[in-house]
Amino acid sequence: MKALHTSDWHLGRTLQRRSRDEEFDAVLAEITAIAESVQPDLIVHSGDLFDTYRPAHKDILRAMRCLDGLARIAPTVVLGGNHDSPELFDLLGYVCTLRPDADQARLRFMHSRGDTDPGTVLDFDSRDGSERIRLAALPYVHPNRYLHLFPGFGTTEGAYAAGLRELQAGLLTRLREGYDPDRDVLLFTAHQYVASAVPGQSERMWEVREPYATDADALPQVAYCALGHIHKPQPVGSGRLLARYAGSPLQMDFGESEETKSVTVVDASPGRRTLITPHTLHSGRRLARFHGTLEELEADADQYRGAYLKAVIRSDEPLPQLGDKVAELVPEAVLVAVEEDCAATRASILTGADAAKDGQLDVTAVFSAYLSETGTPGQSVDEVLTAFADLLNAPDAALPPSPAEQLLTEVLATPWTSAACGGTETAS
Template sequence: MSRLMHTSDWHLGRTLYRHSRDEEFDAVLAEIVSIAQESKPDLIVHSGDLFDSSRSSSREKLRAMRVLDQLAAVAPTVVLAGNHDSPDDFELLRYLTGPARGRGLFFMDRFREPEDGGVLTFDACGGTQRIRLAAMPYVHPNRFWERSMVFGTTHADYAVAMRELQARLTAALFEGHDPERDVLVFAAHVFISGTQPSSRRHKGDCERHYPMSAADLPPVDYAALGHIHAPQPVAGVRAASARYAGSPLQLDFGEAGEAKSVVIVDANPGRPIRVLPRPLTGGRPLATFNGTLEELSARAGEYAGTFLKAVITGAEGDAHLGRKVAEIVPDAVLISAEPAQETSLGSALDADLDEEPDLPDAFRAYLTERRVSSGVAQDAVSAFTHLLGELDEEEPPPVPAEELLRAALADPWTEAS
């Protein structure tokens, strides 16, 4: 029986409202290494977004390499570049730590044709079986942009082009396929339509990188997917199983309450596979409380050890609200403590449906609905009102760059002959 371990979306370097997550990353990555050492997979796949930024620091690269070296000591480890990763950084890491260096690490920096490393084969079960892997790192829509396109790549263009790339990988994956010996895996950093991102913000981020249909995934034994942070299976696929491993930490408040995991996949050629998520508990939970200070006191134990956002009812004008909340839940990292706002966006805009709402009032109502503190909201509304006033002036203030351009056009410089 072949065994695969699937992890994804580490986002090393991510902070939370300027709070470091380093200790949590170290704890949860140690869990992942421990699970690998205990489960002894034949192959480990990281399906993208190793780092949170394409400009990751040397410290984050060192953290990643220390963990990946430990994983590679257990089994060959393939790491796909995600949309947050730098292909150039991955190319450097590929050169420094690739198979030619005997490290057992395979950094997939960008889409590669099958003959250039896009399809890899690994021995499993002591050589009696093989895992054949087709790797699809994140492919930017600009790859498919053509000068003839007035508005750039469309969603439809992207889907068609991606199907063509996948078809080339899939054809090579099945070339020489031995159904009695081979387990086929497709790894990709891609957004599959119909899956559930953790939050609206993440959903918008995913959709900007264009969705793919689940039916487009190739008919393999397992599709190891990255990009969505909520661990979940994918329905409607031709693969025997397809799954997002998800992020190992609750990275933002949209992920609050999510159970994080890595995935162990057991497969025998020609037989149903077994998918077993293994829980990860090293991250600090994220939580939001809504209620009175008295209710928070009664439930304080629930929020110990969390990153906490507190919205307190009946605390309007309490200058010491943050201190009071911190005293009630001393073991929590307090992200914010705000009084509940009574005014809703709907009530502000529905006061007179026959009259267009005043823009500053509408903006103030929006900020209230978003629970922005009163002081910050007032400053923002004041700045907004000032900008509106500038727009209403008949003669707008001069723009320095525009003045320089006018001067240059009035007295063009000509090259001396």
């Protein structure tokens, strides 16, 4: 059996407010062409179909057109990611039931709201009917909602990972029910952060930190684990565990400028080692970074042809009209940002060593010198320095209590008793 693994499309994502619709159209057509060529038995999208909970209508249409085309090639399962709306997935799933063809289940949207068991086991026959694919699907479980699933785990660090470990163990048990080792191929897909994975720097960084990391050893021992959430394509875990992040199909941020994007084709059969083959994607524009002088940029201009470019120009003195000069040197690049790294205006951070030179750092004198260097008029300097000195010398004053604090103080001073309200107080 063959499976095609793709992930993290993030339809609707822009780059510094620049639309990437043409790139998305091109790369989705490339993914469809790969599927046509490979003819997989199953297609798995492991989450983050869209970039926001409320995607634009054009992005919903773009997704459905591509997914409908993929579903005509092979049954397609789309997992809910942390950027995807469960309610929207419900709607898209309902739309799929309105298809006129007999096999309405070829396109499925799986999600979790976090208050019910999100895991699902799905069965698919291979094209020739000789094998059965059993897929355990675990959509993204939000850390703020998992307490509904695991009230006994509490909120200590590691509780979220412990909850996911239990979920995965339960899914593996269900996956093995009725397992036929001579016919069945077991797969697992999830949208989560595995501790050994290297983020691509365009993820929501608060969701790829240690408190939300699960252990690779907790992943089910199956033929292949199709993972989503991390944008850099990469294997995870040890060699005995065949798990991989398919990654995003486009470079989403300049932190991914050195990454090669791909989709993954999985070839597995009962009793045989799984073969994993990444298929490189070429449709997206390359994101490139440059840090050097204008002369160095001019010498390297050809390598930035057609790329989104973020340029940091190094110089000794400020360069007027820097953006125009950079644009003239790389006319074939799409300039996203131009920054100046000028030695004459480069700020230095004051440290304890500066204060140790003469025993004590005169903050007022340093601030006065700064105002002079920036060209602040003399009268304004005097006024600013006077206000600055007042702020430095003013003692810290306690903030007045808030209305809520005042009410609480009054209540504590006169505690309520039933006798005070006309009743009889009862001792306990």
